[in-house]
Every structure is written in structure tokens, then in C-alpha cells.
Amino acid sequence: MAKVWFVRRRGSQWVAPGGKPAFELPLADILFPLDLGTHRQLEDERPLPAPELDAEAPADLKRVMVELSASEVNGREHSGFVAGIYDSGLSPVAAAARLSAVSRSG
Numbered sequence: 001m002a003k004v005w006f007v008r009r010r011g012s013q014w015v016a017p018g019g020k021p022a023f024e025l026p027l028a029d030i031l032f033p034l035d036l037g038t039h040r041q042l043e044d045e046r047p048l049p050a051p052e053l054d055a056e057a058p059a060d061l062k063r064v065m066v067e068l069s070a071s072e073v074n075g076r077e078h079s080g081f082v083a084g085i086y087d088s089g090l091s092p093v094a095a096a097a098r099l100s101a102v103s104r105s106g
Contacts, residue, residue, distance in 0.1 A: 002027045003067040004034070004099065006048035006058055006092040014063060016039045019051025021056070022092070027072050027081070033098040034088040038065060038080035046085050058092035 003021035007014040023030070030036065047065045068085040089096055 002030055002072055005065045007047045008062045013048050015050040017049045017050050017053035018055030019049040029102050033102055036086055040087045042087055044090045057065040058096040061092040062097045064090055064092055066087040
């Protein structure tokens with residue numbers, strides 16, 4: 001499953017208040033709704049789960065990061081995706097609306 005993190009800045013780190021992904025869905029289900037592409041892979045940035053912080057509403061967060069595991073991309077050699085962290089250009093509010101619709105229909 002791909003992990004979709006809604007994050008905000010804390011100093012130099014992107015943290016995920018509440019410490020859990022906002023969504024965990026198959027890559028195939030989030031690829032188009034989140035407008036993911038191989039060009040959106042991040043090299044030096046990762047979401048830091050922050051369970052010590054209270055969870056926050058998507059409107060209070062700033063960025064959407066997607067974590068793809070090796071098991072999620074195995075067998076998809078021609079997709080160009082590799083295990084790692086990707087950025088969605090959507091806001092957490094827009095991403096939540098799109099992914100809520102996907103998770104309800106699936």
C-alpha cells in the first residue's frame with residue numbers, strides 16, 4: 001500500500017502530526033487522483049511521523065507526500081516508479097477530497 005502523508009513544517013523537517021498516514025491505498029488508486037508522476041520523486045525530504053503531536057485537519061497542513069514501498073512498485077518496472085517519497089502538487093484539502101471519493105468507491 002502507498003502511504004499518503006499530510007505534513008507541515010517543524011523547523012527544517014516535514015512532520016505528520018498524529019504520526020499516521022492520512023490514507024493507505026494501492027498506487028493504482030492514487031496515481032491519477034494525486035497527479036503523481038515519476039518526476040515528482042523527492043531525494044532529500046521525508047515525512048517524519050510525529051505521534052507526540054495531536055492530529056491536525058488537512059486545512060492546517062501544507063503538503064502531500066506519498067511513500068511508495070518496494071512491494072508497491074515491484075512488478076511495475078515499466079511505470080518508472082521506484083520505492084521512495086513523492087510529492088503531490090495538490091493541497092492536503094484537495095487530496096483528502098479526492099482520496100475520500102476513491103476510498104468510498106473502492
